[in-house]
Amino acid sequence: MDLIRKNDYLWEIPKTGNMNVPGKIYSSSSMIDSVSKEEACKQVANVAELPGIVTASLAMPDIHWGYGFPIGGVAAFDWKEGIVSPGGVGYDINCGVRLATSNLHVDDVQSRLEDLADDLFHGTPSGVGSTGSIKLSKKEVKKVLEQGSQWAALHGFGEELDIRRTEDQGCMDNADPEAVSERALERGTQQLGTLGSGNHFLELGVVEEIFDPDTAAKFGLFHGQITMMIHSGSRGLGYQVCDDFLADLTRHARKSAYPLPDRQLAYAMIQSVQGQRYLSAMACAANYAWANRQIMMHRAEAVIMRTLGISPNTLSMQLLYDVCHNIAKKEEHMIENRKTWLCVHRKGATRSFPPGHPSLPEEFRTTGQPILIPGDMGTASYILAGTEKAMTETFGSTCHGAGRVLSRNAAKKASRGRSIQNELAGKGITVRWTGRSTLAEEMPEAYKDISDVVAVVHGAGISRKVAKLRPLVVIKG
């Protein structure tokens, strides 16, 4: 596929054939070669064919081959004349990340990392099909779907600050549980407060490097500080919502005169009954995910206090922020000098709102939105801040993580005869996991180097580096 280099960080797929807009890929000269060989480029072009898309079909530097939309894809559609696509959100609706800061220094916990790993592992239901100790009736699940993080806080799993520092205050207000199938509700009854498997994790880290001292101070970060990061989503409920709507919309697409380049791109017009119904169901799943991460954080906090025998005051754990990766949102952006309502799809991409944006809590109005970018379990994670340039270039979006380079089977093959656990231990990382093959599939080499990915979004100016974290304890599903 033809890729035209526009500058050090941006490549363009020219508008050809049925494309309504060009494709734009943020990358670097060292990463673009592998991107151009992958199916992902074709997927960026396919998304550009969808009705109502504005400006460009975008991809962040952690782009990789998805199904339908690429992972790392961002696409915005006119709210009146555009579409919404469940495939543009993904199965794990509101898969996302939160980071909590603490008052602990790495020297305070260095000798207790093994104990913390054991206790956090036992205290966090994880692994394939994991179920938690919270069993809900379908009626109660519906309340979670309507209230999101607020439900968790009302039931003693959090406080006001947590709600304020969650994207959308942990609740999308158009959630309508009547749009969610019985099957999805059923799957939601037993999985609240559970991590899941695959690339989901809970991680204790340490602030290793600070790039912007002013912003870091406003984010409450200091060198040597212990942090906790949680990566999880809406579990089976979210997968089922996506699956239900895809099945329905694919049937629709077959009857339509417009041929889809990939059936996984099935869509509904935003203003249609189906489109609104999907957005209501998606909001439900997003709210479930926020409640899920809120509950896990609250429980992990209790585990840390118990293990270390310290008070809430000593630990002083505070949510920095919670971001979603897989979502479609109604947002206002400037298109050709006019304020326009759009449906911004971020599939494996993070919101990156600038200083002064009204959606941000008061304390982040001068810094821009905190952005949390997890790397693989053996290297680093980054804390970034949102920028004005993201608003003008990427609908207020940036990357979401490292992005895979090895398939799960290739990773398993590459790990044969090695002990990934010992290799990580050699780097001072204590790991606990559930699935037999999780560790091999998730080995550091399976991912792009997170520092390369972050260098692109920082260099391109669509977010800026604030601090770097090094993992200490990793709990994998």
Next chain:
Amino acid sequence: MMNTFFYNNDTLLYVKDNSRSERYGIQPGGICIRFVFIMVNALKYRFTDHTADFGIQAFGKTLEQVFENAAFAISDLITDTNILEGTHSQSISVGGDARDDLMVNWLREILYLWHGMGMLVKQTSVKEITEFRLMADIIYDLYDKDKHEIRNEIKAITYHQLEVNRNVDGWFANFILDV
């Protein structure tokens, strides 16, 4: 590296990696009963390349068989089907608006039996099949956490690069699982 093909009674054996055949003392062009026995699950399906997810190609001499083997691929990824006893059975009926759509809906149903009902499917037997509907018997065990190891969390069956078609050896189905 040369690809090696083996046949048993009704299914194509496809060996991509010769180191494996060498390990079992087999030369390209030769055949070995023990090897055929060991590979018997692999004949029903194989992995195809996909960076983030599982790409699967299932095979079958007949259309019924490719549906059964595709369902087996799902079960085999979820758990060790060899230790399932097949204590329960049930009949199900699935519809679709074309053969490939029927395949996705069928696999969705197999996945839901696990996710929604805690059923681990040992075997399926397709009794009737048209382009738009199939009837099948499902033999399964109910999940017991002390007995059954769960290997992978399959989120969904996707439509991406979906294909159900004939080839010289019968039928094949390509599909990608979100994991």
